[in-house]
Amino acid sequence: MKCELSLMKHILGKNFTKRNRFTRQCIGEALIALMKDKSYEEITISDIVKKAGVSRMTFYHYFQSKTDAVNNYLHEIIECYLEECSRSLGIDSFYDAAHVRHAFLFFDQYSDFFLTLAEASLHSLMLNAINDYMIRFVDPVYPRSHYELYYYGGALLNVFLKWEEEEKSEPIDAIVAVICRCCDIPPQKS
Numbered sequence: 001m002k003c004e005l006s007l008m009k010h011i012l013g014k015n016f017t018k019r020n021r022f023t024r025q026c027i028g029e030a031l032i033a034l035m036k037d038k039s040y041e042e043i044t045i046s047d048i049v050k051k052a053g054v055s056r057m058t059f060y061h062y063f064q065s066k067t068d069a070v071n072n073y074l075h076e077i078i079e080c081y082l083e084e085c086s087r088s089l090g091i092d093s094f095y096d097a098a099h100v101r102h103a104f105l106f107f108d109q110y111s112d113f114f115l116t117l118a119e120a121s122l123h124s125l126m127l128n129a130i131n132d133y134m135i136r137f138v139d140p141v142y143p144r145s146h147y148e149l150y151y152y153g154g155a156l157l158n159v160f161l162k163w164e165e166e167e168k169s170e171p172i173d174a175i176v177a178v179i180c181r182c183c184d185i186p187p188q189k190s
Contacts, residue, residue, distance in 0.1 A: 021076075024062050026052045028073030031066055032116050040066075040120040070122065073113070074129040081106050082137060095142065095152070097187055101176045104160055111164045118161050130157050152183060 030052035034043050048066060049059050063069045081103070089102055107114065117126055134149035156179065163175055180187055 020062070023054060023058060024069070024072055025076065027054060027059060027062065027069050028076070031069050032073070032113055035116050035120055040122065067125070070117070070125055071129065074125060075132075077107070077110050077113070078129060078133050082133075095183075095185060097176050097180050097185060100156070100179050100185070101172060103156065104163070104172055104175065107160060108164070108168075114161060115164055118165070123161075126157055126161075127154060130154070155179070155183065 027048060031043065031048050034047055034051055038047070043066060045056060045059055045066065048069070049056050052059075059069075063072065084106055085099070085102065089099060114126065117123070130153040131150055134153045135146065138144075139146070139149060159175065159179060163170065177187065179185065
């Protein structure tokens with residue numbers, strides 16, 4: 001992941017370092033790799049630490065469960081998105097075609113991760129992460145009804161997963177246009 005350390009320290013606290021971030025990332029990536037061959041329920045902590053090359057003590061230093069490891073990885077991706085978004089688009093609006101397009105292209109980098117979670121029927125983890133993002137980061141800047149934020153976040157996640165499952169058979173701009181029509185977002189400026 002290509003996220004700046006300063007933002008992560010701000011969000012996760014002063015004990016956040018490149019080393020422990022790398023370790024947590026290795027654990028998350030090991031879990032996702034294991035999910036390609038085993039069901040989520042069958043994967044043990046022993047499987048994860050062996051694949052990640054860390055001790056059980058290290059795993060439990062960071063996480064209480066494998067679900068915590070997945071959630072951490074999800075939040076890392078979202079934090080990287082926030083950093084990237086603030087650098088490239090600014091934060092003057094989130095509810096526009098440019099941001100929808102940017103979000104789809106950014107999260108496409110992690111399509112393997114998201115599709116693996118979807119295949120394991122772990123949609124609730126992804127939905128909880130996007131809802132948390134909407135409430136923590138969008139609502140303070142662009143106050144809207146929580147129902148509207150949950151609707152928008154859930155719609156984006158669902159359309160994104162469908163687009164990825166269909167191997168991006170529709171061009172990104174066609175997908176953005178559909179979302180804009182459904183969510184009453186002004187079309188992208190030419």
